Amino acid sequence: EVKLLESGGGLVQPGGSMRLSCAASGFTFTDFYMNWIRQPAGKAPEWLGFIRNKANGYTTEYNPSVKGRFTISRDNTQNMLYLQMNTLRAEDTATYYCARRDTTGPFDYWGQGVMVTVSS
Amino acid sequence: DIVMTQTPSSQAVSAGEKVTMSCKSSQSLLYNENKKNYLAWYQQKPGQSPKLLIYWASTRESGVPDRFIGSGSGTDFTLTISSVQAEDLAVYYCQQYYNFPTFGGGTKLELK
Numbered sequence: 001e002v003k004l005l006e007s008g009g010g011l012v013q014p015g016g017s018m019r020l021s022c023a024a025s026g027f028t029f030t031d032f033y034m035n036w037i038r039q040p041a042g043k044a045p046e047w048l049g050f051i052r053n054k055a056n057g058y059t060t061e062y063n064p065s066v067k068g069r070f071t072i073s074r075d076n077t078q079n080m081l082y083l084q085m086n087t088l089r090a091e092d093t094a095t096y097y098c099a100r101r102d103t104t105g106p107f108d109y110w111g112q113g114v115m116v117t118v119s120s
Numbered sequence: 121d122i123v124m125t126q127t128p129s130s131q132a133v134s135a136g137e138k139v140t141m142s143c144k145s146s147q148s149l150l151y152n153e154n155k156k157n158y159l160a161w162y163q164q165k166p167g168q169s170p171k172l173l174i175y176w177a178s179t180r181e182s183g184v185p186d187r188f189i190g191s192g193s194g195t196d197f198t199l200t201i202s203s204v205q206a207e208d209l210a211v212y213y214c215q216q217y218y219n220f221p222t223f224g225g226g227t228k229l230e231l232k
Contacts, residue, residue, distance in 0.1 A: 101217075
């Protein structure tokens, strides 16, 4: 059974940093693009970025809205995905999801999400 | 960015009704080399993560009831629920994966 489990959320002050983790299980982790997606309360999801699979060199792409502030990485020995978020702003407040994606397909599995609140 | 526009933003329905909702993209999602439309539909219930219903515009994900029907091509897409059940009350999002993914604003199905 495919499982994605995020952790590491909480309250952070504006300008601060936070690292989110996503533990993956039930599939061959290195075969898939892994994504981070966020969703402010009551709004649509927003794709933040992905890290490609082994066949595509584990390279990354980002939404311009977070490029330069957010960094996606993966530990393929531990089946872990990470999102490092720096210089956080109030508008980064949202539920953050990790999601799996085949090379060119949709997001077929999502984690349960983790809340991040940026506030003083 | 490809902009996805969903209408209506909300819809009140009764159990057993046929429901249709629209999703329009700012550019074609049809990739000519494989004739596939890079469009997915998701269902999100309160407190849950989005669940994939339909991909390639019309292919149902495994386990999704056949009352959910995706159609359309190019820039105009429709999700039809042939006979709405109580458990279908949720927000539905379309999403393009033709290039960097973007989502529509959602259509919320509510009880009439």
